[in-house]
Amino acid sequence: xxxxxxxxxxxxxxxxxxxxxxxxxxxxxxxxxxxxxxxxxxxxxxxxxxxxxxxxxxxxxxxxxxxxxxxxxxxxxxxxxxxxxxxxxxxxxxxxxxxxxxxxxxxxxxxxxxxxxxxxxxxxxxxxxxxxxxxxxx
Numbered sequence: 001x002x003x004x005x006x007x008x009x010x011x012x013x014x015x016x017x018x019x020x021x022x023x024x025x026x027x028x029x030x031x032x033x034x035x036x037x038x039x040x041x042x043x044x045x046x047x048x049x050x051x052x053x054x055x056x057x058x059x060x061x062x063x064x065x066x067x068x069x070x071x072x073x074x075x076x077x078x079x080x081x082x083x084x085x086x087x088x089x090x091x092x093x094x095x096x097x098x099x100x101x102x103x104x105x106x107x108x109x110x111x112x113x114x115x116x117x118x119x120x121x122x123x124x125x126x127x128x129x130x131x132x133x134x135x136x137x138x
Contacts, residue, residue, distance in 0.1 A: 021133045024126045025079060028091070031123065032076030040069045055105040088131035095120050095127065 039048060049061050057064045078087055099120045102109050109117045
C-alpha cells in the first residue's frame with residue numbers, strides 16, 4: 001500500500017490560518033458574551049457576590065458585579081467587531097489577572113473536575129494566536 005502525503009500549499013495554509021483566526025475570534029467573543037449573560041441572568045448572583053467578597057471586594061459588591069458583567073460583555077463585543085493586537089493583549093492580561101486572583105482566593109476552582117481555571121491555558125493560547133495573526137497593526 002502506498003501512503004498518500006498531502007502538503008498544504010502556501011495559499012491553502014493561508015486560507016486555513018484565516019479560517020482558524022475567525023473560529024478563534026468567534027469562540028473568544030462567545031466565551032466573553034456567554035460569561036456575561038450567565039453571570040447576570042442564569043447563575044445565582046448571591047454566589048457570585050460571595051466570590052467577590054472572598055477575593056477582597058467587600059465595598060460596593062453589587063457595583064463590582066455589574067462592572068465585571070459589563071466588562072465581559074464589552075470584551076465579547078470588541079472581540080467580534082473591533083479587534084486589534086492591543087485588544088488581544090489586553091485580554092491576555094485580564095485572563096492572567098482573573099486566573100491568579102481565583103487561584104489565590106478561590107483555590108477550589110483549581111481542582112474542580114470541569115477545570116474552569118485550567119482551561120484558561122487554552123484561552124490564553126487562543127488569545128496569543130489572535131494577537132499574532134491580527135491583520136491590523138496596533
